[in-house]
Amino acid sequence: MSKLVIRDFAHISDASIEFGDLTVLVGAQGTGKSLVLQWLKTAIDGRQIISALRDAGQDVRNPDALIDLIFGVGMGEAWHEGRTSVTLDGKSIRPAGIRKLGGGEERVFFIPAHRAMLISDGWAAPFQKLTADTPVVARLFSQNLFDRFSAREGDSLFPLDRVLKKQYRDLIDDAVFHGGNVGLEQDRQHANRLKLTHGSSQLPFMTWTAGQREFTPLLLGLYHLLPPRKMNKQPDIEWVVIEEPEMGLHPQAVTVFMLLVLDLLWRGYKVALSTHSPLVLTVVWALRRLRESGARWQRVCEAFGVKGNQQLKKVAEVALTKDMRTYLMSFDDAGHVQSKDVSSLDPSAEDQDISGWGGLTGFSSRFGEAVRAAANEQDQT
DSSP: OOEEEEEEETTEEEEEEEOOSEEEEEESTTSSHHHHHHHHHHHHHHHHHHHHHHHTTOOOSOHHHHHHHHHOTTGGGGBOTTTOEEEETTEEOOGGGGGGSSOSSOOEEEEOTTTGGGGTTSSOOOGGGSOTTSOHHHHHHHHHHHHHHHHOSSSEEESOTTTSOHHHHHHHIIIIITTOEEEEEEOTTSOEEEEEEETTEEEEGGGSOHHHHHHHHHHHHHHHHSOSSSOSSOSSOOEEEEEOTTTTOOHHHHHHHHHHHHHHHHHTOEEEEEOOOHHHHHHHHHHHHHHHTTOOHHHHHHHHTOOOOHHHHHHHHHHTTOOEEEEEEEEOTTSOEEEEEOTTOOTTOSSHHHHTGGGTTHHHHHHHHHHHHHHHHHHHO
16 A cells, blocks of 8 residues: 655645555645645656646746646745655655656546536636646646547436446436436537536526536546446556545435445545545445444445445445545644544544544534533523
8 A cells, every 4th residue: 555654845744644445534624635635646647747737838847836836826835845755655756856757647536626616617628728826636637527528429428328337327316416417518609518407497507506516527527437348447547536525415415426436446446535524434434344344245235225236246345345544634733734543433432533533523522512411401400
Protein backbone atom coordinates (compact mmCIF):
# COMPACT_ATOMS: atom_id res chain seq x y z
CA MET A 1 0.00 0.00 0.00
CA SER A 2 1.14 3.56 -0.73
CA LYS A 3 2.15 5.97 2.03
CA LEU A 4 1.96 9.74 1.54
CA VAL A 5 3.67 12.04 4.04
CA ILE A 6 3.25 15.83 3.97
CA ARG A 7 5.04 18.14 6.38
CA ASP A 8 4.81 21.91 6.69
CA PHE A 9 2.65 22.64 3.66
CA ALA A 10 0.08 25.39 4.15
CA HIS A 11 -1.51 24.65 7.55
CA ILE A 12 -0.61 20.94 7.42
CA SER A 13 2.07 20.34 10.01
CA ASP A 14 2.33 16.56 9.71
CA ALA A 15 0.05 14.30 7.66
CA SER A 16 0.97 10.66 7.21
CA ILE A 17 -1.59 8.63 5.26
CA GLU A 18 -1.09 4.95 4.49
CA PHE A 19 -3.71 4.20 1.87
CA GLY A 20 -5.76 1.01 1.86
CA ASP A 21 -8.04 -0.32 -0.85
CA LEU A 22 -10.61 2.21 0.39
CA THR A 23 -9.34 5.22 2.33
CA VAL A 24 -11.60 7.87 3.84
CA LEU A 25 -10.40 11.26 5.08
CA VAL A 26 -12.52 13.12 7.63
CA GLY A 27 -12.06 16.37 9.47
CA ALA A 28 -13.45 19.85 9.89
CA GLN A 29 -13.56 22.41 7.10
CA GLY A 30 -10.12 23.67 6.12
CA THR A 31 -8.10 20.82 7.60
CA GLY A 32 -6.36 20.00 4.33
CA LYS A 33 -8.18 16.87 3.16
CA SER A 34 -8.30 18.20 -0.38
CA LEU A 35 -4.62 19.15 -0.30
CA VAL A 36 -3.68 15.61 0.71
CA LEU A 37 -5.67 14.13 -2.15
CA GLN A 38 -4.32 16.65 -4.65
CA TRP A 39 -0.78 15.79 -3.57
CA LEU A 40 -1.55 12.11 -4.15
CA LYS A 41 -2.62 12.97 -7.71
CA THR A 42 0.45 15.16 -8.24
CA ALA A 43 2.89 12.59 -6.87
CA ILE A 44 1.56 9.88 -9.19
CA ASP A 45 0.52 11.88 -12.29
CA GLY A 46 2.94 14.80 -12.30
CA ARG A 47 3.94 14.32 -15.92
CA GLN A 48 0.29 14.26 -17.06
CA ILE A 49 -0.46 17.44 -15.08
CA ILE A 50 2.50 19.33 -16.53
CA SER A 51 1.58 18.22 -20.04
CA ALA A 52 -2.01 19.46 -19.62
CA LEU A 53 -0.82 22.81 -18.28
CA ARG A 54 1.69 23.22 -21.10
CA ASP A 55 -0.91 22.35 -23.75
CA ALA A 56 -3.17 25.03 -22.26
CA GLY A 57 -0.46 27.64 -22.78
CA GLN A 58 0.76 27.84 -19.19
CA ASP A 59 4.43 28.55 -18.54
CA VAL A 60 5.61 25.46 -16.65
CA ARG A 61 9.35 26.18 -16.86
CA ASN A 62 9.54 27.90 -13.47
CA PRO A 63 9.27 25.32 -10.66
CA ASP A 64 8.42 28.07 -8.16
CA ALA A 65 5.20 28.80 -10.06
CA LEU A 66 4.05 25.18 -10.35
CA ILE A 67 2.40 25.03 -6.93
CA ASP A 68 0.17 27.96 -7.92
CA LEU A 69 -0.68 26.30 -11.24
CA ILE A 70 -1.49 22.95 -9.65
CA PHE A 71 -3.26 23.95 -6.42
CA GLY A 72 -4.59 27.38 -7.42
CA VAL A 73 -3.27 30.93 -7.37
CA GLY A 74 -1.89 31.88 -3.97
CA MET A 75 -0.93 28.36 -2.93
CA GLY A 76 2.69 28.89 -3.95
CA GLU A 77 3.22 30.63 -0.62
CA ALA A 78 2.31 27.36 1.12
CA TRP A 79 5.55 25.76 -0.05
CA HIS A 80 8.44 26.69 2.27
CA GLU A 81 11.73 25.77 0.65
CA GLY A 82 13.94 23.91 3.10
CA ARG A 83 11.03 23.13 5.46
CA THR A 84 8.22 21.69 3.37
CA SER A 85 8.52 18.03 2.45
CA VAL A 86 6.24 15.68 0.53
CA THR A 87 7.06 12.01 0.02
CA LEU A 88 5.24 9.10 -1.58
CA ASP A 89 6.56 5.70 -0.53
CA GLY A 90 9.72 7.39 0.66
CA LYS A 91 10.38 9.23 -2.62
CA SER A 92 10.72 12.98 -2.23
CA ILE A 93 8.36 15.11 -4.32
CA ARG A 94 9.66 18.59 -5.12
CA PRO A 95 8.32 21.25 -7.50
CA ALA A 96 11.31 20.94 -9.83
CA GLY A 97 10.77 17.19 -10.20
CA ILE A 98 6.98 17.10 -10.73
CA ARG A 99 7.37 16.98 -14.53
CA LYS A 100 9.20 13.65 -14.17
CA LEU A 101 6.57 11.89 -12.07
CA GLY A 102 4.60 9.12 -13.74
CA GLY A 103 4.65 7.93 -17.32
CA GLY A 104 2.32 10.52 -18.82
CA GLU A 105 -0.80 8.36 -18.78
CA GLU A 106 -3.44 9.08 -16.16
CA ARG A 107 -3.27 6.73 -13.19
CA VAL A 108 -5.37 8.76 -10.73
CA PHE A 109 -8.88 9.79 -11.78
CA PHE A 110 -9.96 12.70 -9.58
CA ILE A 111 -13.59 13.83 -9.10
CA PRO A 112 -13.41 17.18 -7.25
CA ALA A 113 -15.83 18.63 -4.72
CA HIS A 114 -16.89 21.64 -6.80
CA ARG A 115 -17.97 19.47 -9.76
CA ALA A 116 -21.46 20.95 -10.20
CA MET A 117 -19.96 24.43 -10.66
CA LEU A 118 -18.05 23.14 -13.68
CA ILE A 119 -21.32 22.65 -15.55
CA SER A 120 -23.38 25.47 -14.06
CA ASP A 121 -24.57 26.52 -17.53
CA GLY A 122 -25.31 22.92 -18.55
CA TRP A 123 -22.08 22.40 -20.48
CA ALA A 124 -18.57 21.66 -19.24
CA ALA A 125 -15.65 23.96 -20.03
CA PRO A 126 -12.43 22.61 -21.57
CA PHE A 127 -9.24 22.73 -19.50
CA GLN A 128 -7.84 25.89 -21.11
CA LYS A 129 -11.02 27.90 -20.53
CA LEU A 130 -10.71 27.62 -16.74
CA THR A 131 -8.43 30.12 -15.04
CA ALA A 132 -5.41 29.38 -12.87
CA ASP A 133 -7.59 30.14 -9.83
CA THR A 134 -9.10 26.69 -10.40
CA PRO A 135 -7.07 23.73 -9.04
CA VAL A 136 -5.70 21.54 -11.80
CA VAL A 137 -7.71 18.51 -10.65
CA ALA A 138 -10.94 20.43 -11.32
CA ARG A 139 -9.69 21.58 -14.72
CA LEU A 140 -8.81 18.01 -15.69
CA PHE A 141 -12.21 16.74 -14.58
CA SER A 142 -13.97 19.49 -16.51
CA GLN A 143 -12.02 18.48 -19.62
CA ASN A 144 -13.17 14.89 -19.12
CA LEU A 145 -16.80 16.05 -18.98
CA PHE A 146 -16.27 18.31 -22.01
CA ASP A 147 -14.91 15.38 -24.00
CA ARG A 148 -17.89 13.21 -23.02
CA PHE A 149 -20.38 15.90 -23.97
CA SER A 150 -18.60 16.65 -27.25
CA ALA A 151 -18.27 13.01 -28.32
CA ARG A 152 -22.07 12.84 -28.69
CA GLU A 153 -22.19 9.05 -28.46
CA GLY A 154 -25.94 9.34 -28.35
CA ASP A 155 -27.56 12.19 -26.48
CA SER A 156 -28.77 10.08 -23.55
CA LEU A 157 -26.63 10.17 -20.41
CA PHE A 158 -28.97 8.41 -17.99
CA PRO A 159 -30.09 5.71 -18.02
CA LEU A 160 -27.41 3.93 -20.06
CA ASP A 161 -28.01 0.21 -20.38
CA ARG A 162 -24.51 -0.69 -21.53
CA VAL A 163 -22.66 1.03 -18.68
CA LEU A 164 -24.48 0.44 -15.39
CA LYS A 165 -25.91 -2.78 -14.04
CA LYS A 166 -29.71 -2.69 -14.11
CA GLN A 167 -29.92 -2.90 -10.34
CA TYR A 168 -27.69 0.17 -10.04
CA ARG A 169 -29.73 2.06 -12.62
CA ASP A 170 -32.94 1.31 -10.74
CA LEU A 171 -31.45 2.40 -7.42
CA ILE A 172 -30.12 5.66 -8.89
CA ASP A 173 -33.45 6.40 -10.53
CA ASP A 174 -35.33 5.82 -7.26
CA ALA A 175 -32.91 7.95 -5.27
CA VAL A 176 -32.15 10.81 -7.69
CA PHE A 177 -33.98 11.11 -11.00
CA HIS A 178 -37.42 9.57 -10.29
CA GLY A 179 -38.20 8.48 -13.81
CA GLY A 180 -36.40 11.35 -15.51
CA ASN A 181 -33.95 11.01 -18.38
CA VAL A 182 -30.72 12.99 -18.47
CA GLY A 183 -29.47 13.99 -21.90
CA LEU A 184 -28.11 16.70 -24.15
CA GLU A 185 -30.71 18.86 -25.86
CA GLN A 186 -30.58 22.08 -27.86
CA ASP A 187 -31.66 25.19 -26.03
CA ARG A 188 -33.42 28.16 -27.65
CA GLN A 189 -30.10 29.47 -28.94
CA HIS A 190 -29.45 26.06 -30.56
CA ALA A 191 -26.64 25.32 -28.15
CA ASN A 192 -26.43 21.85 -26.63
CA ARG A 193 -27.02 21.78 -22.90
CA LEU A 194 -27.84 19.24 -20.23
CA LYS A 195 -31.57 18.67 -19.83
CA LEU A 196 -33.62 16.52 -17.49
CA THR A 197 -36.71 15.22 -19.28
CA HIS A 198 -39.88 14.26 -17.44
CA GLY A 199 -42.61 13.39 -19.92
CA SER A 200 -43.01 16.46 -22.13
CA SER A 201 -41.05 18.72 -19.77
CA GLN A 202 -37.37 19.49 -20.44
CA LEU A 203 -35.72 21.09 -17.44
CA PRO A 204 -32.48 23.09 -17.87
CA PHE A 205 -29.63 22.27 -15.52
CA MET A 206 -30.06 25.14 -13.05
CA THR A 207 -33.71 24.20 -12.41
CA TRP A 208 -32.77 20.72 -11.19
CA THR A 209 -32.65 19.90 -7.50
CA ALA A 210 -29.30 20.44 -5.78
CA GLY A 211 -28.91 16.68 -5.45
CA GLN A 212 -29.50 16.10 -9.15
CA ARG A 213 -27.00 18.80 -10.08
CA GLU A 214 -24.37 17.33 -7.76
CA PHE A 215 -24.99 13.69 -8.60
CA THR A 216 -24.94 14.05 -12.40
CA PRO A 217 -21.26 15.05 -12.83
CA LEU A 218 -20.36 12.47 -10.18
CA LEU A 219 -22.17 9.80 -12.19
CA LEU A 220 -20.61 10.96 -15.47
CA GLY A 221 -17.19 10.71 -13.85
CA LEU A 222 -17.97 7.15 -12.79
CA TYR A 223 -18.94 6.36 -16.38
CA HIS A 224 -15.31 6.98 -17.33
CA LEU A 225 -14.29 4.20 -14.95
CA LEU A 226 -16.88 1.67 -16.14
CA PRO A 227 -15.88 0.77 -19.70
CA PRO A 228 -18.79 -0.70 -21.71
CA ARG A 229 -16.60 -3.46 -23.06
CA LYS A 230 -15.47 -6.82 -21.73
CA MET A 231 -13.08 -5.12 -19.32
CA ASN A 232 -13.55 -4.54 -15.64
CA LYS A 233 -11.62 -1.27 -15.54
CA GLN A 234 -9.70 1.30 -17.48
CA PRO A 235 -6.30 -0.34 -17.90
CA ASP A 236 -4.13 2.65 -16.98
CA ILE A 237 -6.15 4.02 -14.07
CA GLU A 238 -5.29 2.57 -10.66
CA TRP A 239 -6.77 5.16 -8.27
CA VAL A 240 -10.11 6.90 -7.97
CA VAL A 241 -10.29 10.01 -5.76
CA ILE A 242 -13.70 11.50 -4.95
CA GLU A 243 -14.18 14.57 -2.79
CA GLU A 244 -17.31 14.96 -0.66
CA PRO A 245 -19.58 12.61 -2.62
CA GLU A 246 -22.47 13.40 -0.28
CA MET A 247 -22.82 17.03 -1.40
CA GLY A 248 -26.51 17.82 -1.89
CA LEU A 249 -27.55 14.18 -1.64
CA HIS A 250 -30.28 12.50 0.39
CA PRO A 251 -29.00 9.55 2.50
CA GLN A 252 -30.68 7.18 0.03
CA ALA A 253 -28.50 8.55 -2.78
CA VAL A 254 -25.37 8.42 -0.58
CA THR A 255 -26.08 4.74 0.08
CA VAL A 256 -26.37 4.09 -3.65
CA PHE A 257 -23.09 5.91 -4.22
CA MET A 258 -21.32 3.75 -1.63
CA LEU A 259 -22.61 0.65 -3.42
CA LEU A 260 -21.00 2.02 -6.58
CA VAL A 261 -17.77 2.44 -4.59
CA LEU A 262 -17.89 -1.28 -3.83
CA ASP A 263 -18.27 -1.88 -7.56
CA LEU A 264 -15.11 0.17 -8.15
CA LEU A 265 -13.25 -1.95 -5.58
CA TRP A 266 -14.46 -5.13 -7.28
CA ARG A 267 -13.13 -3.81 -10.59
CA GLY A 268 -9.67 -3.40 -9.07
CA TYR A 269 -9.46 0.32 -8.39
CA LYS A 270 -8.12 1.78 -5.16
CA VAL A 271 -10.51 4.45 -3.89
CA ALA A 272 -9.86 7.49 -1.70
CA LEU A 273 -12.70 9.69 -0.43
CA SER A 274 -13.02 12.82 1.65
CA THR A 275 -16.30 13.26 3.48
CA HIS A 276 -18.32 15.08 6.12
CA SER A 277 -21.02 12.40 6.08
CA PRO A 278 -21.55 10.05 9.05
CA LEU A 279 -23.37 7.71 6.64
CA VAL A 280 -20.21 7.17 4.59
CA LEU A 281 -18.39 6.14 7.77
CA THR A 282 -21.33 3.98 8.82
CA VAL A 283 -20.85 1.97 5.63
CA VAL A 284 -17.10 1.68 6.19
CA TRP A 285 -17.60 0.69 9.84
CA ALA A 286 -20.20 -1.94 8.91
CA LEU A 287 -18.03 -3.45 6.19
CA ARG A 288 -15.06 -3.69 8.57
CA ARG A 289 -17.22 -5.41 11.18
CA LEU A 290 -18.74 -7.78 8.65
CA ARG A 291 -15.29 -8.70 7.42
CA GLU A 292 -13.98 -9.27 10.96
CA SER A 293 -16.95 -11.49 11.80
CA GLY A 294 -16.51 -13.63 8.69
CA ALA A 295 -19.97 -12.65 7.42
CA ARG A 296 -21.52 -14.13 4.32
CA TRP A 297 -21.78 -11.94 1.21
CA GLN A 298 -25.57 -11.80 1.59
CA ARG A 299 -25.11 -9.61 4.70
CA VAL A 300 -23.54 -6.92 2.56
CA CYS A 301 -26.54 -6.89 0.24
CA GLU A 302 -28.88 -6.77 3.24
CA ALA A 303 -27.01 -3.78 4.63
CA PHE A 304 -27.55 -1.91 1.37
CA GLY A 305 -31.15 -3.05 1.06
CA VAL A 306 -30.61 -4.77 -2.29
CA LYS A 307 -31.46 -8.24 -3.53
CA GLY A 308 -28.44 -10.41 -4.04
CA ASN A 309 -27.80 -11.84 -7.50
CA GLN A 310 -24.78 -13.35 -9.18
CA GLN A 311 -23.33 -9.97 -10.14
CA LEU A 312 -23.79 -8.43 -6.71
CA LYS A 313 -22.46 -11.59 -5.10
CA LYS A 314 -19.09 -10.96 -6.75
CA VAL A 315 -19.09 -7.32 -5.66
CA ALA A 316 -20.05 -8.18 -2.07
CA GLU A 317 -17.54 -11.01 -1.76
CA VAL A 318 -14.70 -8.75 -2.89
CA ALA A 319 -15.83 -5.96 -0.53
CA LEU A 320 -15.39 -8.35 2.41
CA THR A 321 -11.71 -8.84 1.51
CA LYS A 322 -10.70 -5.18 1.17
CA ASP A 323 -8.54 -3.11 3.51
CA MET A 324 -10.53 -0.04 4.59
CA ARG A 325 -8.90 2.83 6.43
CA THR A 326 -10.04 6.12 7.92
CA TYR A 327 -7.90 9.12 8.83
CA LEU A 328 -8.82 12.22 10.80
CA MET A 329 -7.29 15.57 9.83
CA SER A 330 -7.55 17.96 12.78
CA PHE A 331 -6.12 21.18 14.19
CA ASP A 332 -3.91 21.04 17.27
CA ASP A 333 -3.82 23.73 19.94
CA ALA A 334 -1.34 25.75 17.88
CA GLY A 335 -3.64 25.77 14.85
CA HIS A 336 -1.60 23.26 12.87
CA VAL A 337 -3.11 20.21 11.20
CA GLN A 338 -2.03 16.66 11.88
CA SER A 339 -3.40 13.34 10.69
CA LYS A 340 -4.52 10.46 12.89
CA ASP A 341 -5.42 6.88 12.02
CA VAL A 342 -8.95 6.23 13.37
CA SER A 343 -9.62 3.21 11.16
CA SER A 344 -11.13 0.99 13.85
CA LEU A 345 -14.11 3.39 14.22
CA ASP A 346 -14.82 1.55 17.47
CA PRO A 347 -17.77 3.28 19.22
CA SER A 348 -16.55 1.93 22.56
CA ALA A 349 -12.99 3.23 22.24
CA GLU A 350 -11.74 5.55 24.99
CA ASP A 351 -10.17 7.77 22.35
CA GLN A 352 -12.95 10.19 21.41
CA ASP A 353 -11.47 10.74 17.94
CA ILE A 354 -12.08 7.05 17.25
CA SER A 355 -15.38 6.57 19.09
CA GLY A 356 -16.74 9.84 17.73
CA TRP A 357 -15.64 9.00 14.17
CA GLY A 358 -13.45 12.04 13.85
CA GLY A 359 -16.13 14.31 15.28
CA LEU A 360 -18.90 13.28 12.87
CA THR A 361 -21.04 11.75 15.62
CA GLY A 362 -20.03 13.92 18.55
CA PHE A 363 -22.22 16.88 17.63
CA SER A 364 -25.45 14.90 17.46
CA SER A 365 -24.63 13.05 20.69
CA ARG A 366 -24.28 16.37 22.53
CA PHE A 367 -27.84 17.28 21.53
CA GLY A 368 -29.01 13.91 22.81
CA GLU A 369 -27.20 14.44 26.10
CA ALA A 370 -28.82 17.86 26.48
CA VAL A 371 -32.29 16.37 25.93
CA ARG A 372 -31.62 13.56 28.43
CA ALA A 373 -30.34 16.04 31.03
CA ALA A 374 -33.48 18.17 30.56
CA ALA A 375 -35.71 15.09 30.90
CA ASN A 376 -33.93 14.10 34.12
CA GLU A 377 -34.34 17.59 35.54
CA GLN A 378 -38.05 17.53 34.72
CA ASP A 379 -38.45 14.16 36.49
CA GLN A 380 -36.82 15.59 39.61
CA THR A 381 -39.21 18.54 39.89
